[in-house]
Amino acid sequence: MFIKLSRYCRQTFAVVVFLPLILFADQSIAEESSSAGQAKTLLIVGDSLSAGYGLQQHEGWVSLLQNLWADEVHRIDVINAAISGETSDGGLARLPRLLKQHSPTHVFIELGGNDGLQGHPVNKLKNNLDEMVKLAQQSGATVILQDMEIPPNYGQRYTKMFANTFDEVAKQNDIPLVPFFLESIALNKDLMQKDGIHPNKEAQTMIAEYMDTKLSPLIKNSPH
Missing domain, CATH: 1.20.5 (Single alpha-helices involved in coiled-coils or other helix-helix interfaces)
Incomplete structure (x- = not known):
């Protein structure tokens, strides 16, 4: 027993x-x-530079970037909500619906170029970007801001104020600022379309690879 x-x-x-x-x-x-x-979702709110103006949809840098990320273990799904001609006013108006529709883990804001080209008040641009950042953060998303540059069409003072806006918004909200992706492309006529504003098909691969080096670490290393 x-x-x-x-x-x-x-x-x-x-x-x-x-x-x-x-x-x-x-x-x-x-x-x-x-x-x-579990995939992370990157929502891109931008203008013609991200919408692929003058190109087939699959030729733009956003589509090429998605292809680069397609086979990775830590998947990143990309929602391209960029619209040609978009300003910060339009982006701000559309953002609440986009956040509700897609519930992104990350939001990449690439706006302001058209504001600058049209001479919109810099303070209005800054307020719009700041409000977009806060809306995205309130939804639980991590925000990444794209730096922008414009030609000095409206004088040195306006151009300088415009250039400072993105750094100020990034610092005030403690978010990463990605250096302007056309900085090494815009002065090369072989990489630009005839309008001198939009990058051509040949430039898209360069932009995609550059953005991969900037965005991928920020997204993969974030807590989301």
Whole structure:
């Protein structure tokens, strides 16, 4: 009787001790698998530079960037909500609906170029960008801002104020600022369309690779 009881106790003890360990291990593996397989969603709110003006949709840098990320373990899905001709007013007006529709983990704001080309008040641009950042953050998304540059059509003072706007918004909201992606492209006529404003098909691969080096670490290393 004593021997049988001892065996029973040993077996029961083994089940009691090891079953939680097995369950914990299964739970950890499941959580790790779920985390690895869960895609992050990048919402791009931009203008013609991100919409691929003058190009087929699959030729633009956003589509090429999505292709670069397609085979990665930590997936990043891209929602391209860029519209040619978009200003910060339009982006701000559309953002609440986009956030509700797509629930992005990350929002990339590439706006302001058309504001600058049209001579819109810099303070209005700054307020619009700031409000967009706050709306996205309130939705739980991590925000990344694109720096922008314009030709000095409206004088040196306006151009300087415009250039400072993006850095100020980024610093005030403690968000990353991506350097202007046309900086090394805009002065090369072979990489620009005839209008001198929009990059051509040949430039898109360069932009996609550049944006990969800037956006990928920011998204993959974020807590989302």
